[in-house]
Amino acid sequence: MGDRRGRDKDLSRTEPVVPPIYQSTTFRLDDQSYEDIIATGGLNETWYSRFTNPTVAHAAEMVRRLDGGGDAFMTSSGMGAIATTLLTLLRTGDRIVVARELYGDTRDLFVRDLPALGIEIDFVNVADIDGWATALSTGPVKVAYAEAMSNPQLRLLDIPTVAELAHAAGATLVVDATFASPFCVQPLSLGADVVVHSATKFLSGHSDVIAGVVVADEDTITEVQKRVISFGTSLDPHAAFLVSRGLKTFGVRLARQCDTAGKIAGWLADHEGITSVSYPGLSDHPDHDVAERTWQKDARGAMVTCVLTGGNEAAGRMMRSLRVITEATSLGGVESLASAPHNSSQFSYSAEELRLAGIEAGMVRLSIGLEDPEALISDLDQALTSA
Numbered sequence: 450m451g452d453r454r455g456r457d458k459d460l461s462r463t464e465p466v467v468p469p470i471y472q473s474t475t476f477r478l479d480d481q482s483y484e485d486i487i488a489t490g491g492l493n494e495t496w497y498s499r500f501t502n503p504t505v506a507h508a509a510e511m512v513r514r515l516d517g518g519g520d521a522f523m524t525s526s527g528m529g530a531i532a533t534t535l536l537t538l539l540r541t542g543d544r545i546v547v548a549r550e551l552y553g554d555t556r557d558l559f560v561r562d563l564p565a566l567g568i569e570i571d572f573v574n575v576a577d578i579d580g581w582a583t584a585l586s587t588g589p590v591k592v593a594y595a596e597a598m599s600n601p602q603l604r605l606l607d608i609p610t611v612a613e614l615a616h617a618a619g620a621t622l623v624v625d626a627t628f629a630s631p632f633c634v635q636p637l638s639l640g641a642d643v644v645v646h647s648a649t650k651f652l653s654g655h656s657d658v659i660a661g662v663v664v665a666d667e668d669t670i671t672e673v674q675k676r677v678i679s680f681g682t683s684l685d686p687h688a689a690f691l692v693s694r695g696l697k698t699f700g701v702r703l704a705r706q707c708d709t710a711g712k713i714a715g716w717l718a719d720h721e722g723i724t725s726v727s728y729p730g731l732s733d734h735p736d737h738d739v740a741e742r743t744w745q746k747d748a749r750g751a752m753v754t755c756v757l758t759g760g761n762e763a764a765g766r767m768m769r770s771l772r773v774i775t776e777a778t779s780l781g782g783v784e785s786l787a788s789a790p791h792n793s794s795q796f797s798y799s800a801e802e803l804r805l806a807g808i809e810a811g812m813v814r815l816s817i818g819l820e821d822p823e824a825l826i827s828d829l830d831q832a833l834t835s836a
Contacts, residue, residue, distance in 0.1 A: 466489040470690045471503045504686040508693040513633035518664035527647020529682035530661030541567035548575035548595035553795040565566040565624040585618040598628040601790040603727040605736035612640025632703035633748040650781030653695035658688045706751035714753045717733045722833045727754040767836035773828035782818030
């Protein structure tokens with residue numbers, strides 16, 4: 450055999466098809482690095498991975514393109530994206546108008562942490578346009594915040610209308626698009642100013658990474674990046690690699706998942722053990738017209754929420770009887786998951802908060818994966834029978 454030692458020393462001739470993981474804390478400095486550090490605080494130079502990292506920047510750019518934003522920055526989790534963004538935009542004495550229908554940990558941020566910093570919080574129902582109009586016109590307001598599709602009620606934010614109201618009041622509209630994903634709706638194109646995602650969910654799509662991302666104009670992202678550096682909510686490069694790997698199949702996955710979710714929602718709507726089904730693709734969904742006006746054609750999401758006639762006990766029995774679908778929190782992966790919001794995503798809500806947020810007894814949240822639709826329907830059928 451020939452001696453292979455010394456071959457391929459010119460790495461410029463061996464460019465990888467898959468961008469590499471820059472699993473390095475620090476990078477070699479030169480005169481240009483020092484000039485950037487002095488001029489911009491090191492925001493634009495790759496020199497320390499808490500500031501920026503090539504693998505992390507690559508994942509952020511992939512999401513930026515999906516959302517159509519001017520810039521994007523990754524964070525260590527979806528909550529990291531939300532908290533860092535709000536602490537960038539808000540100061541003591543500011544007021545924020547917030548949709549009442551929120552993921553439980555986001556709600557904790559609004560009822561526990563931000564008020565402790567002297568920030569005033571006003572809640573409205575996400576689909577109540579009159580409520581938004583009143584709240585946004587009653588005194589100074591700095592930020593309006595809502596989920597594009599609420600967790601777990603699946604109510605939709607009328608983004609163009611609320612954006613117009615927010616901007617008339619001088620407020621910045623921040624939209625959490627995790628549940629909808631860029632496959633279904635692009636809030637920035639509809640008037641929103643900032644979009645946040647838990648990249649843990651549909652963006653990465655494999656239930657194997659915790660990550661977040663903020664998408665906005667360049668100036669806003671620069672300010673967010675400064676807080677990521679200060680608060681330490683930066684994303685690990687290996688986690689960023691997993692996000693970028695998942696994003697390569699994003700469109701294919703979501704097309705299949707949305708199609709299957711529509712079939713399951715239609716089947717559940719006719720089941721005698723189900724009192725109600727929430728899915729934006731159903732004509733009786735209260736925000737069906739919002740989806741028709743503002744969402745992408747035929748894309749209505751991969752989440753389905755239903756309410757069982759027997760309440761929370763029946764919901765528990767049904768989920769324990771599932772064989773294909775897994776009872777687990779989180780969502781957006783290739784495997785289908787089921788959870789009861791009252792003891793998972795909204796476990797911190799009081800009974801009154803659950804009522805105000807429209808979370809009924811017997812509610813089950815389904816995240817639809819890539820399994821065969823008939824297998825999922827069969828599994829739900831036998832589990833509902835058991836319940």
